[in-house]
Amino acid sequence: MSTKHDTYGLQFNVSQLLKEPTGATRHYEINIQPFGQLDEDVAVVAPLTGEIKFLRTGSEILVQGILQTIVEKNCGRCLEDFNAPVVFDLEEQFFPTIDVNTGVGVEAPDDADEANRIDAQHTLDLSEVVRQGLLLEIDSVLYCKPNCKGICLQCGQNLNLAQCDCVDDVIDARWASLLQKLETEDKP
Ligand SMILES: [Zn+2]
Ligand SMILES: [Zn+2]
Structure with missing residues (x-):
């Protein structure tokens, strides 16, 4: 009640x-x-x-x-x-x-x-x-830990838990620009 x-x-x-x-x-x-x-x-x-x-x-x-x-x-x-x-x-x-x-x-x-x-x-x-x-x-606490590795954008693997088999240099060009954008946004 x-x-x-x-x-x-x-x-x-x-x-x-x-x-x-x-x-x-x-x-x-x-x-x-x-x-x-x-x-x-x-x-x-x-x-x-x-x-x-x-x-x-x-x-x-x-x-x-x-x-x-x-x-x-x-x-x-x-x-x-x-x-x-x-x-x-x-x-x-x-x-x-x-x-x-x-x-x-x-x-x-x-x-x-x-x-x-x-x-x-x-x-x-x-x-x-x-x-x-x-x-x-x-509001300012955005990540589970400062060095959270995030997820693999290709397979979705949580990279804090395990590495995946995706190889960096075969990342699709469409992801590359997104990754770059994310990297920039991550910088304080
Ligand atoms: Zn996290
Ligand atoms: Zn992966």
Whole structure:
């Protein structure tokens, strides 16, 4: 029985914190089970752990913390799935929708993301910012290992596992230009 919103178990009721003065804090230890796909290419395959702190600032809540897990994604060279550790710093400002004392609606700043709104029930939901944070952090990890040998473009053999019998100099001319292009793109 999970709704769209508590997919990751990262919802916190902040109505009490919002009633407290600026400077009030809450600390949470995070240890939640692997929650699967972050998008169609990346999945979380280990518990998400870490510590976060909520700080009441003005009418907002500043969330800071460090979270870590392991994700699975697909290697851009050998096309095998691989696991990669991810650690990321979370620092996000959250804005109320309703003033907890008066019940009056509150405007968020124009540049505030919808994911950074505390809802009308005073629930602060970290799911989307955590999802985006993990994806951003893993975005630059493209290959299963820096020296991944990729696959043979003729027979499809994963060259990390075994050499194939294809001989380099008989590579079809059509592949040669593609190979050259790939080589160039691989250079940082
Ligand atoms: Zn690879
Ligand atoms: Zn081959």
